[in-house]
Amino acid sequence: MLNNQSNKLLDLVRKPILTDKSTRMLEENQYSFAVTKNAKKDEIKEAIEYIFSVKVIKVNTMNMPIRKRTVGKFAGTKPQYKKAIIKLASGDKINLFPED
Numbered sequence: 001m002l003n004n005q006s007n008k009l010l011d012l013v014r015k016p017i018l019t020d021k022s023t024r025m026l027e028e029n030q031y032s033f034a035v036t037k038n039a040k041k042d043e044i045k046e047a048i049e050y051i052f053s054v055k056v057i058k059v060n061t062m063n064m065p066i067r068k069r070t071v072g073k074f075a076g077t078k079p080q081y082k083k084a085i086i087k088l089a090s091g092d093k094i095n096l097f098p099e100d
Contacts, residue, residue: 009047012039016096017083031086031094035061044084054092060085 016022017032025032035044041059048056062085067078088094 006050009043009050012036012043012047013051013084014081018096025085026096029088029090029092031088031096033084033086035082035084037063037080037082039082039084041084044086048086052094054094055089056086057089058087060087 012035014034014036017034019032022032033044033048039047039061041061044061045056045059048054048059062083064081064083066080069076069078
């Protein structure tokens with residue numbers, strides 16, 4: 001059973017963000033993740049190093065705004081979230097696309 005600190009680290013990182021820009025950033029060894037709103041940079045660094053067993057060089061964070069979307073006649077919003085861009089050491093990689 002995981003201890004409380006490990007559970008907190010696992011809960012900080014929600015999901016990877018895979019867009020055209022983020023896949024181009026993979027060549028520069030940078031990865032994008034959606035994280036919890038109250039996550040701090042040092043906590044994100046510790047969580048990524050714990051989950052993926054890699055060495056994190058740099059963490060950039062940004063709060064993404066609420067976006068309005070319309071599908072047909074229905075209008076809605078995409079929620080606000082916090083995004084973290086992680087730069088890894090030159091020898092490390094995170095396998096986001098597992099090969100079977």
